[in-house]
Amino acid sequence: MRDEQAVSLETTRRMTLRLLAALGLYGIASPASADDAPGWPSSAFKANKQDDALKSLYGKNFELSDKVSLETPEIAENGAVVPVSVVAKLPNVTSISILVPENPYALAAYYKLPDGALPQVACRLKMAKTTKVIAVVESDGKLFAAANDVKVTLGGCGG
Amino acid sequence: MPTIRMKAAANGDVVEVQALVQHPMDSGFVKDSAGNIISAHHIETLVFECNGKPVFSAFWGPAVSKDPYLKFAFKGAAKGDSISATWIDNFGKTDTGTAKIA
Amino acid sequence: MAIAIAAIAALRLMGAAPLFAADAASASRPDAERKAFQSFFFAKFPKVEKDDFGNGPYAVNAGMRKQWEEIMQFPPYDFALDEGQQAWEKPFANGRKYADCFENGGLGIRQTYPRFDAKTGQVETLDGAINRCRVENGEAPLAWETGTMASIIAYLAQTSRGKPFDISIPDDPRALAAYDRGKEFFYSRKGQLGFSCASCHVVASGERLRGDILAPALGILASFPIYRSDWGSMGTVSRRFTSCSAQTRAVPLADQDESYRDLEYFLSYMSNGIPITGPGTRP
C-alpha cells in the first residue's frame, strides 16, 4: 500500500504540471507580434489582477446584484472547458464581461451588446484552478455583478 | 474547410444564435513536446452582423476554450435574414461565415 | 499448430454431432456471461436507463451531465462530422468509394463492429475494415488514432445512433477464443500501477478518480469516437486504449494490436443491446 501511495502522489504531481502547462500557468508568453484587432481592449486583457482589468475596462467598480444570474458548474469536468452563462434582468445592458481572477489574466471575455441584443451570453472558458468567476453587467452606465465558485480538480483520465 | 459553424433560429421576435469556431486558442504559456513555448494564438474579436448592423461583439483573451463556443440572442431580424460572423485573431488572421435565420 | 489442425480434422472426421454440441455450448457461455455482466451494472446503477449507458460518466453523475448537455448544444465534434462525410464520399484514385466496401454503403452498420472474420481467423474492427478498404483500392492506410479515421467513424457512428450494439460470436472456435482473450485482457491487472480495465470501469465505475468520473464498462464504447477536452481533438477506440494503457503505466501496445481488437470484441459483445451514441464528448 505504501509504495502505491507514493506512486499516486507522483502521478498527481505530474498531472498537476501537465494541467498547469495546458492551462498556461507556467512558462512565459511571447509578446503578440501582429497588431491587435480593432476595438480589442488590450490593456484590460493584459491585466493580471481583476481590479486592474475592471479599472481599465470601466474605470469604476461593481456592486453585487441578484438581477445578474451566473451559471457555472460546481465542479468543472475539465478546467479547459467550463461552460459559463450569464443572464441579466436589467435594462439597457451595453456590455457583459466575465472574469476568472485565479487565471494568469483575470479578464476572460468581454461582450458588447448593441441595441436589440438580449442581456445574456453563454460561452466556454479555461480555468487554471479552483476559482471565483465573476460576471459584470453594464446597465444604464452602472456595473452589476454576480460571482460563483468553480472547483477545478485534476482530471486527466477522461472517464 | 470553413472555421465557423452557426445556427440561428427565430422564436417570435427573438433570434437565438449559437456559433462554434475552429481555433486553437493557444494561451501562450504551453510548451510543445520539444520544450519550446507555443506562442499565444487566440481570437481577439468575433463580430456578428445582421442586415448590415452589428448585433453582438465578442472580445476574447486566451482564457476562452479551444474551438470556442458562443450563444447570444437579439431582436430585430426575421426568418430568412442572413447573419454573418467575422473573427480576427492576434496573428491578424481572419475568417467570415454566414447562416440563414431559420 | 500442426497438432491443432490435426485435432480439428479429427473432429470433423468424427462427424457433425460432437462439433455441434461444442458449438452450442460455446455460443451460450458468452451469452450467459453477458447477461451477468449487464445485470451487475443495472443493479449498480438502478436509476440509469439501459439506453443511457452509452453516455458513460454523464449517465451516472448529475453535475457532469449538466455540463455535457450545455456542451452538446453545439458539440465540438461537429467539425469532424463534416470532415468525415466529405472524406467518406470522396472517391479513391481508382474511382471506387468506401461505400463499395460495406453493406448498405457503410451507413447504419457501426453497431455490428467489431466482427469476427473467418478468412483471417481474427477480429476486424470498423477501423480495420476502413483501412482494408483503402489498401484494397490502392490507397495508403489512415493513421489509427485521430484525424481522418476519427472523422470518418464519427460520421458512420452518427448514422447508427440509437441502434443497439449487435455483435455476434459465430460458431467458430477461433471467434470464441478471441472473445476469451479479450475477456482475460479486460480483467488482467497491467502496468506498474497494477490496474486492469475492470479495476476502474467495473467496481469503481461511477466514482471519482481525481476529477474524473469513471465510466461504467457497459456501453463504454458506444460513444466512440470522442472529442476529449483533454485532447482538444477527436480520438478513436485505438487512442483510448493506448492512452488507458499508458495511464496504468504499461507500455501501450501497437494500435489495433490483436489484443486490443480482442478486447474491443469482448467489450462490444458485453454491450449488446446498448444503443450507439457516438460520436461523443468527454472531459
Add this chain to the structure above:
Amino acid sequence: MKTSALLLFLAISGATCSAASAASEASARASLAAAKSEEAKAIAAQAAWTATVTAISAADKALSAGDFETAQQQADEALALAKRSIQQAEEQKSVWRDAVVR
C-alpha cells in the same frame, strides 16, 4: 505487502550500493544489456512498464555521457522493473479469473 516492498527496496538499494562502489563501464554495459534483454521479453509478453523504458533510456544516456555510476544504477533499476512486470503478467494468468463479474 509492506514486507515484500521493503525487501524489494533493500534488494534494489543493495544492488545500487555495490554498483556505486564498483561502477565500471564494463559492468554498466553488461547490466544494461541484461535489462534490455529482460525488457524485450516483457514487451513480447505485452507486459512491459513505462518506467522500465525510462530507466533504460536514462542508462543509455548516462553511458554515452561516461557517467557509469548512474548508468549502473538505472540499468539495475530497469532490470528489476522488467522482472517485476513479467512476474505480474505471470501471476495475472490465473488471478484475473477472480475479478470476473458473475
